[in-house]
Amino acid sequence: MKPTVLIAEFTEADALLAAARKSRAAGDRVLDSFSPFPIEGMAELLGVTSTRLRLVMAIGGLGVAALMYGTEWFSAVIDYPINSGGRPLNSWPAFMLPPFAVGILAAAIAGFIALLWETGLPRLNYPLFEAEHFGEASQTRFLLALTVPPNRKTLAPTRARLRKAGAVAIREVPT
């Protein structure tokens, strides 16, 4: 049988999550869900748990903070040393604020880039955007995308299961 993606539409987040759990237990492959706000537990169900996003933020932030401190050190110690009231040229406590502020900004930028990297955005078009009523997923509806293993002969049991779980509409999207 040709692989087909089923999009089941729900009116509530909890119904979608319950349906996703049941479908998975019955052997269907849950691909993704599309919802107007995050559904707690869905990412775990899809097996998305680890991310390097925070690591990237930490590296970016600390790296730029070090660079900023290096700039201060170079300018105040090597290139333009001024004796200001006998204070040490490398007055590190007084030099801390610019690296701190700039480091946090750099962490934010690095994280944003990592977020785009992880999500694959910006991607202005997506095959599912063509699917009927897909735009509802950013408004009031919760969509569950799943597919059945290739050895199954019919979609009927899956459809019945989704109906029973509260799906208000089920659409087939050819792949």
Added chain:
Amino acid sequence: MSVMAHTPLDRWTLPRGRSYETVDSLVAAPLLERKTFRWRAWWIAFAVSLALTIMMLISAGWLLIEGVGVWGNNTTVVWGFAIANYVWWIGIGNAGTLISSMLLLMRQRWRASINRFAEAMTLFAASIAGLFPIVHLGRPMYFYWLTPYPNTMHVWPQWRSALIWDFWAILSYLLFSIIFWYVGLIPDLATLRDRARAKMPRVIYGAFALGWRGSARHWHYYEIYHMAMAALAVPLVVSLHSVVGLDFAASLMPGWEETIFPPYFVVGAMYSGFAMVVVLAAMVRWGFGMHSIITVNHFDVMAKVMLAASVIMGLSYASEWFAAWYGGETQDRSLIVFMFTGTYAPMMWALLACNVFIPQAFWFRTIRRSITAVFVVAVLINIGMWLERILIVWNTLSHGFLPSMRRSFLPTVWDWTLLAGSLGFFMLMFLIFCRVIPAVSMHETKELVHEEKETDGK
């Protein structure tokens, strides 16, 4: 019976607002179906704020032509309005991101209805704040000397100076806040893209939504990033306003040498920022008829925060006076006497009334639950906070060590026009924001609605 009496205290939406479609249409209709919405009040406000903005441009232009002499600044009171306005605006500019990120970290669900416009307020107020130190420079065209860049003069910035810290703190904070705000906006832009029927809004909102599709994977990364940003925002905001406090505290002038300044400035910033959020919340609620998602409970809880802040402010003032008395320094004691009996004494009393005494009304539940009362007190707090900023500058500078050098500050018309103009410019940007960007976060409010529906009847 009023609706109010039926609103339980742990509910942040009214039953009639407790549906996803209601939230979407409440927030999105003014932007996408403009014709169905009455914009008269908006246009009136727009005209007024545009006129004030033009006044700001004229007074800034005159300042650039004539120099700082057009203001009331003199050789004794060198800091005047510009620096007080800067501190006041940056205080308001601090609060949006601080409120939004702190409430997120503390899992205060009610932030959903206010965080968007509070963050927008931050962006506009911080941008305006950044202008004041620049126009206050005698030669504003050289403001870029604050940046470290290789130059033919072979000089570098003085990294030990609090003013240099200020530059980096504001710059980082402003850019950080823009990213924080924009990322929170992406799912809402996608909602607008999907709701828009006309082509132009669809294309523009769609482009800025970056193709967001609400995938569970994307939400997962989004939430991690948003939370990490909130955790970074809090220390950044605290450091920013602490540095503003250090502009004053790291000096030798009487009254400007206190270690309490950084925390006291941070609380003051949160205080004036919450007051401004209340003012804006009341206007957004009224202007867009968002009674079902910005409720009396929001005003109640914000009044409680302001009450706590007013007590902390009162204690900070008292510790300032106590330190001056207990330290025994003649100059410091004489400054306190000058504060209460000198040239600016009436303003000092007005400050104490606005910031410390009147907000005590928030101990009473009926006051907290009257939006008019909370609004009026919030406006008074904003005035009180401005008085505090200007008096920190005026009192110390007018009452220095050398009695023969003591002079007062008499504001000129250009001082007032620039201040009023900056308020108009702030309103102008906020009005434009309300017309093109959802003033309330739809996805977070829908999440709140979801949670409230779940616990309904339990």
